[in-house]
Amino acid sequence: MTVERARERALVQIALLTVAFAVLVAVSIASVYWLAKAREDSAWVAHTLEVENQISLAQLQMRRAESAERGFLLTRQPEFTTDYEEAAAQIMPLLTLLRSLVQDNASQSAAIAEIIALTESRLDQFRRVMTLASQSKQDEANAIIRGGAGRETMNKIRDLAAEMRQEEHRLFLLRTAAADRSQSLASIVTTTGSGLVLVLAGVSIFLVRRSARARDDAEAQLRDNNVNLETTVDERTADLREANEEIQRFAYIVSHDLRSPLVNIMGFTSELEELRTDIFRRIATLSRAASPQALDASLDDQGQPLLDEADRQLSQDFTEALAFIKSSIAKMDRLISAILNLTREGRREFQPVPIDTRELIENIVSTMAHQAAEAAAEIRIEPLPEIVSDRLALEQIFSNLIDNALKYLKPGVPGDITVRGRQRLGFAIFEIADNGRGIDPKDHQRIFDLFRRAGTQDKPGQGIGLAHVRALVRRLGGTMSVASELGKGSTFTITLPTKWTATKPETRA
């Protein structure tokens, strides 16, 4: 799958989870809200019922007071007085409570105010009747009752109470309906929300499982790729190693076989040189025989026969030609020897051993003390990391580099050569820095090539040292580079694995 698709999928997943979370929150809030609403509505329903109850209680007490009054008038028994007083005492508190209960409703408040006023006047009548009755003014009391004012008041109160009850009943119906609606809404919200959450959770689980499966597949593929890669790398490495060995063998054979003809060239050139003496002696003799006026046969300082001008020129040219041939042969021999040594070095098996790098470099420096003194150079060694590597190879690497540093100092400037080292991520990094004449940046690659040199060619050398050093560093699993500018010194940096293990699985063919 592509990266974009994977990212898209991840985004969708995150969006889904976010939506699910939002829904969950919304559902929770809605449920809480609707539940609270339902509870409130129920409270209102209860309130309505209580109001109705209070109205009934107040009416009941009124009836009780009236009947007690009638009973007292008829029987004059004092128990009725007590009954009456008990009932009359309860009426007003009940009505006051009722007023406070219905004060949220304007019409009910007005009704209750009227009821209270009527009740007060009615209670006043009761009191008057009771007082007259207790003073035995039976007729006056009967007259008041017969007057019908009491009944009228009672009827009014009853009507008002009925109205109030009706009103409360209406409210009761409304509030019950509201409470029902709230409750059913709350349950609907909760149910749908839960359903939605369940659905989203299902989708999420599906997505998570799908992405987990995709990840597992990717991991498996990665593992396969890794294995393939390793195999490929191994194959390539084997190929490269084979190619390298082929080159080594080739170089070895070529340089070896070049030597045979060189022996002949050198040999017969030397033979020619021997012959030269004889040839020119004969020329001298012959030319003398041809010209009798010439001087008698005499020899020069070196015991060579004296020649005339033209012949002497010939002899010199001959000698010069032979000298060029011989010096070229000598040079070729040195180059061939160098290649042979390089290939021989390439065939040497490396042995990884723990090396105290500082001690190793101190040894090299001490063997070069004479050269250093001649060049008026100081070699400083800073603390160096210890590594596991091939001792001889390291010796060759460092002695070549320090030797180069000493060799290419700026004339007239005291040399200052520093060997530094540090460790990083399993690699040891060494730096050999000098204040010598430096290397032109355009030559930085060249100097590592075999037989190539840079700068003024005023020092002896074949152009092998750095090529050799780089070959060694590479064989030790490292890299090397140079930083330098003309006239500003050079710094050679070598990076070697801290723990090099000879990773040469099979022996050379």
Add this chain to the structure above:
Amino acid sequence: MSNPVTIIMIEDDEGHARLIERNIRRSGVNNEIIPFTNGTAALDYLFGADGSGLDHKGRALLILLDLNLPDTSGIDILRRVKDNDHLKCTPVVVLTTTDDAHEIKRCYELGCNVYITKPVNYESFANAIRQLGLFFSVIQVPQANA
């Protein structure tokens, strides 16, 4: 040399052969030198038609051997000479360009008597061959036994 020792020179490079012969002569050695430029011809001569080496019974031989031959390896010739009952006492001088330590060791292990590296420097080369000539003039060579 007191005995009429025959020097068998196996050298593929005719120039080398000529230089070697010249310098041996210069050291005053006048023995017969039979040159071969390839291994097959040399082996044919040494072991005869039947390959037993009986042909040279009673003769004193000295073999001058180059290791790099076009057809067979010098090492192979050395091994066969040292394995042969009639020829194994014959001194073998390996004269070659190889100065590889392995090669030298191997030759001595196989029974080579002297190993000389041909120097490219002609002075050294001529000198080495003349020394060898002087050596030839003093050493005793056994006759090939029956």
